[in-house]
Amino acid sequence: MDYEKMSDLMKVLGHPVRLQMVEGLIKHECNVNKIMEKLGIPQSTTSQHLALLKNKGIVSLRKEGVKTCYCVTNDLVKRLMAVLTKG
Amino acid sequence: MDYEKMSDLMKVLGHPVRLQMVEGLIKHECNVNKIMEKLGIPQSTTSQHLALLKNKGIVSLRKEGVKTCYCVTNDLVKRLMAVLTKG
DNA sequence: CCGGCTCATTGTAATATTGTAATATTTGGA
DNA sequence: TCCAAATATTACAATATTACAATGAGCCGG
Numbered sequence: 001m002d003y004e005k006m007s008d009l010m011k012v013l014g015h016p017v018r019l020q021m022v023e024g025l026i027k028h029e030c031n032v033n034k035i036m037e038k039l040g041i042p043q044s045t046t047s048q049h050l051a052l053l054k055n056k057g058i059v060s061l062r063k064e065g066v067k068t069c070y071c072v073t074n075d076l077v078k079r080l081m082a083v084l085t086k087g
Numbered sequence: 088m089d090y091e092k093m094s095d096l097m098k099v100l101g102h103p104v105r106l107q108m109v110e111g112l113i114k115h116e117c118n119v120n121k122i123m124e125k126l127g128i129p130q131s132t133t134s135q136h137l138a139l140l141k142n143k144g145i146v147s148l149r150k151e152g153v154k155t156c157y158c159v160t161n162d163l164v165k166r167l168m169a170v171l172t173k174g
Numbered sequence: 175c176c177g178g179c180t181c182a183t184t185g186t187a188a189t190a191t192t193g194t195a196a197t198a199t200t201t202g203g204a
Numbered sequence: 205t206c207c208a209a210a211t212a213t214t215a216c217a218a219t220a221t222t223a224c225a226a227t228g229a230g231c232c233g234g
Contacts, residue, residue: 118180118181119180119181119182120179120180120181130180130181130182131181131182131183131184133181134181134182134183135182135183137181137182138182138183152180153179153180153181154179154180154181155180155181155182
């Protein structure tokens, strides 16, 4: 087991906003505006968290005109979230 | 789902040393000296990480004379680690 | 009671994370 | 081309985390 890599993954999930983002983006993809409205946080903060999730390979994005739609594409993260929501 | 609580849990696992500690302490309980030798880190550092794991309800301890034996008692964490080691 | 062994706590410097405002970029329509 | 909406990036202050040495505290054998 690669502790650096795995702990890095856990660290990204170790923030309430990102955890909520990930939970929502597993259910359905969503653009930045919707996410920031849903979570009630500023646009730059939303964008930064999403950038982090993207860089860690947790979410992927799809451009739809001027909008950017994010969704979770990481299977390991999906399995981890399943454990969290059941427990 | 309590995002604060769950992200807090993930954050604790978001450190390579603690992740390795938890993985080991699921398999068998261990005292501080053994842990620090195994991981090759100073005693105070070891003790601090263990204190954090204890405060977050991830590990429990048992005094055995002058030694302190730690082990993982948190089922949710055990399930999360199972996902990490399989994936 | 003194010694050493085991572990916990504290102090502190270095580093990382976070939140926000300000600014830049990209895109599509008039 | 010019504008506005949507998103990304940057800069920076505030805060949190981290590692380690030093010190403190508890337990036992002699």
